[in-house]
Amino acid sequence: MIQFYNVCKSYKKDAAALIDLSLKIPKGDFVYITGPSGAGKSTLLKLLYAAEKPTRGQILINGQNVTRMGSRQIPFLRRRLGIVFQDFKLLNTRTVFENVAFPLEIQGRKRMEVGKKVFQTLKLVGLEHKMNRLPLELSGGEQQRVAVARALVIDPLVLIADEPTGNLDPEVTLEIMELFKGANARGSTVLLATHDREMIRRFPKRVLALEHGRLIEDRPA
Amino acid sequence: MECLIYFFLRALRNMRQCPLLCGVAVGTAAVALTIIAFFALVVINVQQLAAHIGERVEIVAYLDSVPASDGLKLLRQRIAALPEVAEVGYTSREEAMTLFKKRLGRDADLLEGVGPEILPASLSISLKPDFRTPAEVERVVSGLRRDLGLDDVRFGREWLEKFEAFVTLLKIGGAVIGGFLLFAALFIVSNTIRLTQYARRDELEVMGLVGATSMFIKAPFLIEGALQGLLGGLIAVGLAFAVFHYFLHEALASLLLASASGSIVFLPLGFQLLLICAGVFLGFFGSITSLRKLVRI
Numbered sequence: 001m002i003q004f005y006n007v008c009k010s011y012k013k014d015a016a017a018l019i020d021l022s023l024k025i026p027k028g029d030f031v032y033i034t035g036p037s038g039a040g041k042s043t044l045l046k047l048l049y050a051a052e053k054p055t056r057g058q059i060l061i062n063g064q065n066v067t068r069m070g071s072r073q074i075p076f077l078r079r080r081l082g083i084v085f086q087d088f089k090l091l092n093t094r095t096v097f098e099n100v101a102f103p104l105e106i107q108g109r110k111r112m113e114v115g116k117k118v119f120q121t122l123k124l125v126g127l128e129h130k131m132n133r134l135p136l137e138l139s140g141g142e143q144q145r146v147a148v149a150r151a152l153v154i155d156p157l158v159l160i161a162d163e164p165t166g167n168l169d170p171e172v173t174l175e176i177m178e179l180f181k182g183a184n185a186r187g188s189t190v191l192l193a194t195h196d197r198e199m200i201r202r203f204p205k206r207v208l209a210l211e212h213g214r215l216i217e218d219r220p221a
Numbered sequence: 222m223e224c225l226i227y228f229f230l231r232a233l234r235n236m237r238q239c240p241l242l243c244g245v246a247v248g249t250a251a252v253a254l255t256i257i258a259f260f261a262l263v264v265i266n267v268q269q270l271a272a273h274i275g276e277r278v279e280i281v282a283y284l285d286s287v288p289a290s291d292g293l294k295l296l297r298q299r300i301a302a303l304p305e306v307a308e309v310g311y312t313s314r315e316e317a318m319t320l321f322k323k324r325l326g327r328d329a330d331l332l333e334g335v336g337p338e339i340l341p342a343s344l345s346i347s348l349k350p351d352f353r354t355p356a357e358v359e360r361v362v363s364g365l366r367r368d369l370g371l372d373d374v375r376f377g378r379e380w381l382e383k384f385e386a387f388v389t390l391l392k393i394g395g396a397v398i399g400g401f402l403l404f405a406a407l408f409i410v411s412n413t414i415r416l417t418q419y420a421r422r423d424e425l426e427v428m429g430l431v432g433a434t435s436m437f438i439k440a441p442f443l444i445e446g447a448l449q450g451l452l453g454g455l456i457a458v459g460l461a462f463a464v465f466h467y468f469l470h471e472a473l474a475s476l477l478l479a480s481a482s483g484s485i486v487f488l489p490l491g492f493q494l495l496l497i498c499a500g501v502f503l504g505f506f507g508s509i510t511s512l513r514k515l516v517r518i
Binding site for chain 2: 090093106107150
């Protein structure tokens with residue numbers, strides 16, 4: 001369960017990115033966060049994975065108050081979240097395998113377990129045959145699949161995706177969406193920020209619409 | 222321990238995966254430390270030469286009348302017993318005449334018919350290294366005059382004062398320029414490492430986003446910085462030795478007018494180790510300062 005209580009976020013004094021946002025997302029839900037550029041979609045997600053702290057209000061994930069977490073606790077929160085970005089954010093000097101293995105390595109998992117889990121996940125996204133390649137040797141769609149694999153390899157409690165298909169063509173977008181649907185079916189809560197109306201139409205789910213930092217619509221699936 | 226091995230292997234892998242950045246950091250550390258090594262080579266050799274010249278500081282006591290052999294022996298023993306004195310030598314009238322003739326060379330004929338009695342016998346007194354300052358020499362000379370009744374005692378006061386000033390200047394100049402070079406090396410190397418890590422800020426950000434702790438992110442980079450500094454230090458020592466062996470040895474010998482090129486020495490082992498440790502220090506602390514800014518969770 002994700003809960004936002006009267007959350008405000010301002011980067012500068014007179015420029016609020018989020019204003020008095022309150023919402024609840026039950027466990028296992030699939031939610032689109034939509035709105036025009038500058039509406040506050042990315043800010044909302046950043047608050048969830050504690051890359052930003054709210055100016056006011058409280059955020060709870062599974063009963064844990066994210067706003068009160070110290071910098072030592074934040075890595076342990078992030079180990080339960082899978083995060084996918086529009087620009088993939090892969091480690092370009094490491095192979096596909098190493099990129100996907102990294103979240104498991106930092107958790108101190110055994111090498112055998114890491115190898116097995118990474119292979120399974122790469123198979124899931126259809127890239128097991130390219131595990132020794134570097135990210136920059138892959139197409140944009142493949143790189144995003146690697147990023148999704150990196151997010152899925154930890155069986156995340158919450159899968160957070162910030163415009164994950166923004167740089168991809170429609171065909172690849174469908175592939176990525178299938179991966180998110182699969183993760184959701186396996187129990188992960190999915191929060192996906194997008195302004196792709198076609199995608200929302202094809203995969204109808206709950207929609208939270210933001211505008212100028214305010215929640216203007218909460219439309220159920 | 223397992224964790225440490227992981228960090229170490231990660232650091233080695235990072236270096237292999239970013240050879241250009243690694244090369245720049247190692248190269249900068251090597252160049253900066255080589256400059257320090259060259260400077261130290263010059264200072265150490267000049268100091269060595271100065272110490273060698275310092276050994277020539279000598280007091281000469283001329284004896285108007287030569288005492289009997291027992292008296293002379295007793296006088297020499299009394300002088301040698303002084304705490305400041307390292308050695309006492311005796312030059313008889315005959316030896317003095319031989320030396321004089323030798324010095325005159327082709328003009329030695331001028332002394333034909335002249336006996337050794339025209340020259341005084343003398344005692345040459347060399348002092349221990351700690352007492353070769355003008356003030357100490359002056360004190361010893363006064364003692365010789367007062368306590369042993371030696372009237373004609375001479376030493377090169379003016380030369381000694383100039384030499385003392387030169388050694389002081391050398392020490393202060395060496396410390397100031399050496400300190401400046403060390404500071405410059407610290408500044409250059411730490412900033413280069415900072416830049417190489419800045420070029421990898423995206424990597425650091427991604428690590429934080431997937432849940433790596435601050436320590437987990439920093440440790441391999443700190444080890445990498447230290448290894449780069451270590452490599453830089455080793456290259457600097459090697460480079461300094463190669464340049465010393467093939468070029469600097471002869472150049473220094475002629476520059477310092479050292480008659481025997483054997484008196485020109487390479488950096489002592491302790492200094493070589495210090496230089497390598499300085500490389501490790503520069504790499505490690507250069508990394509700490511940049512990581513502190515770049516890794517924010």
